[in-house]
Amino acid sequence: GEQRGSIDFDNVSFSYEAAGGDPVLRNVTFSCLPGQTVGIIGSTGSGKSSLVNLIPRFYDASSGTIRVNGKDISGMNPRILREKIAVVPQKTVLFTGTVLENICFGNEQATREEIEHAAKMAEAHDFITSFPEGYDTLLGQKGVNFSGGQKQRVSIARALVRKPEILILDDCTSAVDVATEANIKEALRTYAQHLTCLIIAQRITSVMDADQIVVMDQGRIVGLGKHEELMGSCKVYQEIFQS
Ligand code: GTP
Known part of the structure; x- marks a missing residue:
């Protein structure tokens, strides 16, 4: 409507x-x-x-x-x-897992295209793909440590992949x-x-x-x-x- x-x-x-x-x-x-x-x-x-x-x-x-x-x-x-409604909170919550898993958390049916589109809007696609493993880069203790700003952009991509109003x-x-x-x-x-x-x-x-x-x-x-x-x-x- x-x-x-x-x-x-x-x-x-x-x-x-x-x-x-x-x-x-x-x-x-x-x-x-x-x-x-x-x-x-x-x-x-x-x-x-x-x-x-x-x-x-x-x-x-x-x-x-x-x-x-x-x-x-x-x-x-x-x-x-x-x-x-999608809310991106003040404190970014990412978990141990790949960047892909972190973006589509709660939205596992999202397609690769939808995920990349969300990441592009959040200015996250370019830095994600600059890592050798790209979207399969592992985050957390045994993986890569993103900067605060990078984490925030992943968090915004997670919100956008839900296609909120x-x-x-x-x-x-x-x-x-x-x-x-x-x-x-x-x-x-x-x-x-x-x-x-x-x-x-x-x-x-x-x-x-x-x-x-x-x-x-x-x-x-x-x-x-x-x-x-x-x-x-x-x-x-x-x-x-x-x-
Ligand atoms: P910043 O995030 O610091 O920029 O503040 P804000 O403008 O977002 O204010 P917020 O809405 O967080 O807080 C408004 C008032 O509510 C403040 O006096 C807080 O101490 C109080 N407050 C915030 N969260 C809670 C809560 O979960 N319980 C209670 N009892 N008070 C809260």
Whole structure:
């Protein structure tokens, strides 16, 4: 349908404790159109990860409504909801095994072509094939040790091979250099035009070309707009830019 990949937060509040806990998210409202790239930025502890973790229902909102593709997710089976959504976590989890096994973990039916396509979008194909064993390179104690940035790119390839409608990158390009990160975003734009992307980042350069940027501070949205707008209107954003 036309709403594939849309996300709506409507007055969402959240605390980790069921009753009386300090709210980690307060009255969060924003909408993300299908295919949009949304940057999420804010100081540590401002609620960025908590916000995105509500979308696949890793946690449920305390109040308010979240819709994916126009449907209230509180009534959806989490397993079915998660088929549409891929989350690349802050901490990359790779296991002992080949690069191929690591990319198609949870997706063993993926074809070689699909795996290589995902790896190309994640800027991982070239360094993988630079190893003599290529995709059969063994990772882990007895194998090759990839750099932090290389691990993150394998982790992004793992998310893309699932062909999600919504891709959530939770600060997972911190160890990837700025140029490579730009290439990943460009590849996503080119090959996955209909993919909705939420990108949590520390660096302004990671989000400044997003369709919209959500600026978080102490659980609230304190700025919402494009880079130029926020530079003119959002003090918190200006401070992050200058830091
Ligand atoms: P960084 O990842 O450090 O950039 O922070 P963030 O902006 O993603 O904030 P996050 O959503 O991780 O945290 C928001 C608040 O929730 C902070 O006060 C955290 O201490 C708290 N928090 C995060 N995870 C948990 C959790 O699993 N349980 C509880 N009780 N509190 C949590």
